[in-house]
Amino acid sequence: MKSDEQFLKDRIELFEAEGWLDLMQELETIEDNTRDIETINNEQALWDAKGQLKVLGYLLSLESATTIAVEQSGTTPH
Numbered sequence: 001m002k003s004d005e006q007f008l009k010d011r012i013e014l015f016e017a018e019g020w021l022d023l024m025q026e027l028e029t030i031e032d033n034t035r036d037i038e039t040i041n042n043e044q045a046l047w048d049a050k051g052q053l054k055v056l057g058y059l060l061s062l063e064s065a066t067t068i069a070v071e072q073s074g075t076t077p078h
Helices: 004-016 018-035 041-073
Strands: none
Touching: 004 018, 004 041, 018 041
């Protein structure tokens, strides 16, 4: 099992990868499109969009949540 410090170090390395940056840009575009209420034409689509936005919000905030965890742990992941 990984230590918390190693887990955070691995997360920080993930965020520095070019693929992560590309993914974040794509997810931001998807989030913008999902928030467009003009495309929601029934109640089920509204609930689907709400669920999608919840997952997108989690992924888009993962880096800042990890940064906060690193600061609170007092460790240096690099």
